[in-house]
Amino acid sequence: MKRRYQVRITLPGGLLIAFTLAVALAAVNTGNNLLYLCTSALLGLMTVSGLLSFWNLALVRVEIEPPEEVFSGLPAPFRVRLYGPPFPVFFLHLQGEGGGLRCPYFRRQFEGKLFLKFPRRGRVPLKGLRISSAYPLGFFVRIRWIPLDLDLLVYPRPLKGGRFGARFLGSGEGASGPEEAPEDLWGLRPFREGEPAGRIAWRASALRGRLLAKEFRGEGGESLVLDLSQGFDEEGLCRATGAVLEGLSRGLSVGLRLPGLEIAPGRGPDQRRRLLEALACA
Known part of the structure; x- marks a missing residue:
């Protein structure tokens, strides 16, 4: 267990x-009153410095908000809020897993981004952060441990390319379960050349300055299925992660096969989360 201070x-x-x-x-040996005064002044300076450094950290409260997605080996931006006393707080340094945030000065409240980096995928605990300061004179560095006890799911680092069993399926292939009505509007995506003009979302295109097409649930489309059921290594998982992100960004319906697990092709944020979680826990 880490010491709090x-x-x-x-x-x-x-x-x-x-x-x-x-x-x-020297004062004891010589009995010189001036040396006694100098000793008292130096001791007083150390005492005041220690008290100021203690109160500079004692009343600081930390809140941290993790991002929606954390990938191994890549800096992830955590939103940090510091709450302090009515008087100013100086020269704080917040440190975590592979990253840090410096705050030269704040009063009552400060908000910033702390970039943390995790070396491995899977369930990773974030037990706490370390906050330190050398205020006021730099003679001592006071360190305070802030317990957090967060449980993060870290996804594999996305890499491009790879030779796993990826294959494209034609319109409607590989889908499972009942199809939803094509009138059920799912969202918008970039317009692709060759599509009918009736699919263009004119109002949204005018607002965003580029052509967007309507996409419906249950409609056919090209699907990408990543087959890792015959085995994989860490690099294979990273390249599969990159393929998932690229395929979804291109508007493909992406599925995944792992030993003992099969995820049917699909699109959207929920499908993205399911695929990434399966790769992180594989």
Whole structure:
């Protein structure tokens, strides 16, 4: 278990302590009142510095919001909110898994992005963050551990290319379950050359400055099925992840086959999440 508070002495702080001890020894040996005053002043400086550094961190509260998708080996932007006391807080450094965020100054509230990087896929716990500061004089670095206890699902890092059993299916192939009515509008996608003009969403195209086509649930279309049922390695999972993201971005209906698991071709955010979760937990 990590200690909640730690104090580290910096090089200037070590020199200050050594100088204070030297002056104190000289004062004891000589009985010089001026040396006693200097010793008292140095001890007072260290005491005030320690108290200010403690209160600079003691009242800070941290909230963190993970992004919707986290990929292994890639920086993921976590939204961080710092809440502090009415008086200013200085020179904070927030550190996590493979990343950090510096906040030179804030009062009451600060919001920023903390980019964290996770080396492996799957379920990864984020147990906490470390917040530190060398305020006010840099003699000591006070460190505070902020427990979080978040459980993240990290997806494989997307890579392009790959020689797994990917194949394209024609219109309507590979679908499972009853088809929905083609009148059920699913969303919009980029217009492809050769499609009938009646599919163009004119109002949305005018608003976004590019041609968009209407897409309906249950309608046919080209499907991509990634077949990893015969085995895979980590690189294969990464390349399959890249193929999933690319296929969905092109408007394809993407499916996946893993040992003991088959996901029928589909589109949309829910299908994207199902495919990525299956690859992360494979």
